[in-house]
Amino acid sequence: MxxxxxxxxxxxxGEFTIAEHLRRAETAGYDFVAVTDHVDQSNVESVVGKVIVGCDSFNKNSTHMKALPGIEITHVHPSEIVHIVKYARSNGIKIxxxxxxxxxxxxxxGTNHAAIMANVDFLGHPGIISEEDVLLAKERNVRLEITCRKGHALGNGRVFSLSKKYxxxxxxxxxxxxxxxxxxxxRYRKTALGAGLSEEEFIHLLEDIREFVKSKIK
Ligand SMILES: [Zn+2]
Ligand SMILES: [Zn+2]
Structure with a gap:
């Protein structure tokens, strides 16, 4: 899974059109994938519209993998994040x-804190996130990311250990x-183990993520 x-x-x-991207994910054995292209104030409207069309078209003919339309709010001033979150959610973005x-x-x-206060679904690669923000993320039900991405992955150990603590x-x-x-x-499993999860914690996390995705595709 x-x-x-x-x-x-x-x-x-990214390298591919949405159609090719989703087809590649499906043939790689994916069960669920979100398309979360970078947005700021200048492109959010067009990306939101296009990502929804692309995911809907794929899902219409897919028998196995499901695609979820998403966005990644990127390099937007912390004070503006909440406005983009509201726009995206009210226009059909799932992630x-x-x-x-x-x-x-x-x-x-201040980006990590603003994202958590805006109740995003997840905070990508939060680096040297403060303990206060990890606790706040728990309280506001915002997920933190363990990532495979080169460079961003340097924070994985901290993200996992503080998430476990709180x-x-x-x-x-x-x-x-x-x-x-x-x-x-x-690679999915090894990314988790490399961040410090045990095999048991990895299996538990998979179950938890599956339930989260189910709640998103209702
Ligand atoms: Zn990204
Ligand atoms: Zn990112």
Whole structure:
């Protein structure tokens, strides 16, 4: 079972059109995938419309994998995040993510906190997230991401250990941009184990993520 809720297409900086992207995910053995292209104030309207059309078209003819329309709010000033979240949700977006304060890029300080306060579905690669924000994420039911993405993955150990300490929920995502980024079953599992999860914790996390996705496709 592969559930990957963070991927990019040509609607932002990914390699493929949505149709090809989803077809590749399906043939890689995915069960659920979210398309979460980068948005800011300038492109949110067009991306929201297109990602919904692309996912709906795929789902109409798919017998196995389901696609979920999403966005990743990226390098938007923390004070503006909540407005984009509201716009996306009221226009049919199922998975709302924020590009968190990764170790390897100059994201605005305060982005992690603003994303949690805006009740996004998950905070991507939150880097050296504060303990207060990990606790707040638990209280507001915002998931934190364990990522396969080079560079962003440097924060995985901290994200896992603090999530475990406070009981904050997690997701396990590839942040796919290109052909070689898609998860295999093996890579999915190893990303979790590399972050510090035990085999048992990994199985438990998979069950938890499955229930989360089910609640999103109702
Ligand atoms: Zn990101
Ligand atoms: Zn991303």
């Amino acid at each position: 592969i559930i990957d809720l963070h991927t990019h297409t040509r609607l932002s900086d 709302v993510a924020v590009h968190g304060e990764t170790i390897v890029e100059s994201v605005f300080p 009981g904050t929920k997690l997701l396990l995502n590839s942040d796919t941009h290109a052909a070689n980024d898609f998860y295999t079953e093996d």
